[in-house]
Amino acid sequence: MADGTQGGGASSRIDPVLRAATLALALGPRPAEFGLLALIPGGTAVRPRPGIRFGHAVREADGAILPPDGTPPRSDGTLLAAIRIDLDALGAEGPADLMGKLLALLEDLAGEGWCMQVERVAAAPSSAAMGTGPGMTAGLPPPPGAPDGRGVLVGAVDFGCAFAHPAFREGPDGLGGTRLRLLWDQNAPRPPGAPLPGRFYDPAELDALLAGPGSPYPPGGYAPWQNGYVAEDAAPARPGRRPDPRLLVHGTGVLALAAGRRPAAGPWAGAVPSGAAPGAALGFVHLRPRALVSEGDAIDVLDGACALFALAEREGMPAVVNLSIGANTGGHDGRSLMDRALDALLRRPGRAITVAAGNMRGAGLHRCGEVGTRPETLSWRFAAGDPTPNMLRVYAPMIAGLPALDLSLAHPGGAPGSAIPRGALRDGSARLIRDAAGRDVGTAVCTTRPPTTEAPVQHFELRIIPSGAEETWEVTLGLSDASPAASCPFDAWIERDDLRANSTSRFEPREPPGGEGGCSLGSLACAEGPVCVGACAPADGQPAPFSSLGGTRGGGEKPDLVAPGIGVATASGLGGLRDGNGLTYAATAAMDGTSAAAPQVAGVVALMLQLRPRLPAARVREILRTTTRERQADPTFPWDSARGAGRLDAAAALAMTMEEPE
Numbered sequence: 001m002a003d004g005t006q007g008g009g010a011s012s013r014i015d016p017v018l019r020a021a022t023l024a025l026a027l028g029p030r031p032a033e034f035g036l037l038a039l040i041p042g043g044t045a046v047r048p049r050p051g052i053r054f055g056h057a058v059r060e061a062d063g064a065i066l067p068p069d070g071t072p073p074r075s076d077g078t079l080l081a082a083i084r085i086d087l088d089a090l091g092a093e094g095p096a097d098l099m100g101k102l103l104a105l106l107e108d109l110a111g112e113g114w115c116m117q118v119e120r121v122a123a124a125p126s127s128a129a130m131g132t133g134p135g136m137t138a139g140l141p142p143p144p145g146a147p148d149g150r151g152v153l154v155g156a157v158d159f160g161c162a163f164a165h166p167a168f169r170e171g172p173d174g175l176g177g178t179r180l181r182l183l184w185d186q187n188a189p190r191p192p193g194a195p196l197p198g199r200f201y202d203p204a205e206l207d208a209l210l211a212g213p214g215s216p217y218p219p220g221g222y223a224p225w226q227n228g229y230v231a232e233d234a235a236p237a238r239p240g241r242r243p244d245p246r247l248l249v250h251g252t253g254v255l256a257l258a259a260g261r262r263p264a265a266g267p268w269a270g271a272v273p274s275g276a277a278p279g280a281a282l283g284f285v286h287l288r289p290r291a292l293v294s295e296g297d298a299i300d301v302l303d304g305a306c307a308l309f310a311l312a313e314r315e316g317m318p319a320v321v322n323l324s325i326g327a328n329t330g331g332h333d334g335r336s337l338m339d340r341a342l343d344a345l346l347r348r349p350g351r352a353i354t355v356a357a358g359n360m361r362g363a364g365l366h367r368c369g370e371v372g373t374r375p376e377t378l379s380w381r382f383a384a385g386d387p388t389p390n391m392l393r394v395y396a397p398m399i400a401g402l403p404a405l406d407l408s409l410a411h412p413g414g415a416p417g418s419a420i421p422r423g424a425l426r427d428g429s430a431r432l433i434r435d436a437a438g439r440d441v442g443t444a445v446c447t448t449r450p451p452t453t454e455a456p457v458q459h460f461e462l463r464i465i466p467s468g469a470e471e472t473w474e475v476t477l478g479l480s481d482a483s484p485a486a487s488c489p490f491d492a493w494i495e496r497d498d499l500r501a502n503s504t505s506r507f508e509p510r511e512p513p514g515g516e517g518g519c520s521l522g523s524l525a526c527a528e529g530p531v532c533v534g535a536c537a538p539a540d541g542q543p544a545p546f547s548s549l550g551g552t553r554g555g556g557e558k559p560d561l562v563a564p565g566i567g568v569a570t571a572s573g574l575g576g577l578r579d580g581n582g583l584t585y586a587a588t589a590a591m592d593g594t595s596a597a598a599p600q601v602a603g604v605v606a607l608m609l610q611l612r613p614r615l616p617a618a619r620v621r622e623i624l625r626t627t628t629r630e631r632q633a634d635p636t637f638p639w640d641s642a643r644g645a646g647r648l649d650a651a652a653a654l655a656m657t658m659e660e661p662e
Helices: 016-027 095-111 203-211 250-259 297-314 337-345 594-611 617-626 629-633 650-658
Strands: 005-007 033-040 052-059 079-086 115-117 127-131 153-158 180-185 199-201 281-286 319-323 351-356 366-371 376-382 390-397 405-410 418-420 429-434 440-447 457-464 471-479 488-494 531-536 561-564 568-571 588-593
Touching (some): 016 033, 016 095, 016 115, 016 429, 016 440, 016 457, 033 297, 079 297, 079 337, 095 115, 153 594, 180 203, 180 297, 250 319, 250 568, 250 588, 250 594, 281 297, 297 319, 297 337, 319 594, 337 351, 351 594, 351 617, 366 376, 366 471, 376 390, 390 405, 390 471, 405 457, 429 457, 531 594, 531 617, 561 594, 588 594, 617 650
Parallel strands (some): 153 281, 319 351, 351 531, 531 561
Antiparallel strands (some): 005 429, 033 079, 033 115, 052 079, 376 471, 405 418, 405 471, 429 440, 440 457
């Protein structure tokens, strides 16, 4: 490896992108586990192996969920499964030995026909901002005379559920028992021998915490404000400083907008905003902080969605799960393993998923263009003090079955030499990136056979650990000598990374000449089956300036519709608690972003499922798109990249649902 290259080689059966992820393990602190989504062909005899833990698996044909029981899943059909490899169990003596043993294990799995993918999905909540103060707009309550969601499970996979908030409790004063049927804290220590991370709280345990003499969030127990949208210590704010960060808990706001309940009496009456489905049962999965910055987070999201749907199935309820989270890298074509897993879950009637479109419009995280006789250079800027690795991926179609582009990478500041010379990164190769001083700072990979695409596509991936100084790497795309065409289109996405201030890299300038174009949707927002929701202004319905644009790279019509997403009032993280003087904390906080828009649609979907419990997800999407305000006024109203099919109309959606057969 004197030249920093490790080729995929004809003998290797694993995807080069996966190989590059193993190379990256040697460039930073070693994680405890290596998470993967795996597609396991039907009829495969899955052998138990030391160090591999299986999470939930979904049968692709019919959406059946196989819960983890400590043994490999068994099925006649193709499975999409979450797996975790305990790196300590490999017994490696150093980074090189770890990489070798992990690669050998992955080659063994690939030899059985497994298709595996490392994917960053959760990334960060999809809110643009949360705050307190005047100017908040009420969320979407149930239409007059509408059902309230009773008999339906509304779930969220997110960051932070303040279960003591009156919006999530029974009783006329909002101080009774919990409405949550499940709270899974993935951050808690994993019990010995357990296949899944964290701790599961059932209603009895939550009720005991609510009825206890002390805080329902005792030291060492569940803390809803950990790894919320603002990734800082949750210490009380000083007078005159920023609001107490414990007020601004992302998942709490999301769940309340979908299904929060306003108490009728007591100190919280009128102070708590009502969600769209206040009678629904609730479930919440609190993601781990690694979902913000590291590999394998897709499995935490998939396990969370599966756990919520499995709970609903056990209790005989339909369910809707909201995902106000999103990443930015990936093919954006609806064909990743995560996309396929979500689509598979929705093959069972009575299930629905709502997804926030993302807030990446104008964020400088996407570029698209056409490479012709002149190369295209992308300026990839890292902020000073960036503490986390950055990732960029480029996708381009194959031309007449051949890769059309070459990629080269120049060191920041015009330093001598090329980190990747033109033509050095070929199909199937994975190589280390070295800075101008010769230090290993990242990985690069090229493949024309990503494991999740039905049609070949050229795919470059770059991962770089920043130096800490402000710097700009120059990524140049040019036509390869073998290109049979005179031009080739491309899309490039930079991964979000919101765990720390100044940790997200971006393209410079933030917006390309001629304005923004192409897909700025989050990765999760591109799957076909879920309802993708953009944000609009409550007053006039105009698209929010931050709401991501569609459609997908494959031409899919996402977002599906839009809902209010600016200044929406929702539950605060300290609602239901009193300070040292016995005064109640603020019950509400304001929320901007597609994170606020998506759960309002989730609440409406819960009402639809209460009316027709076996309504298929595809029909849910169709009804929501058909009944937008714009399509009621003009049935030929065209889909567009900012608004989808138009603005949500809850009453019209429920009226059309009533016309469906029972």
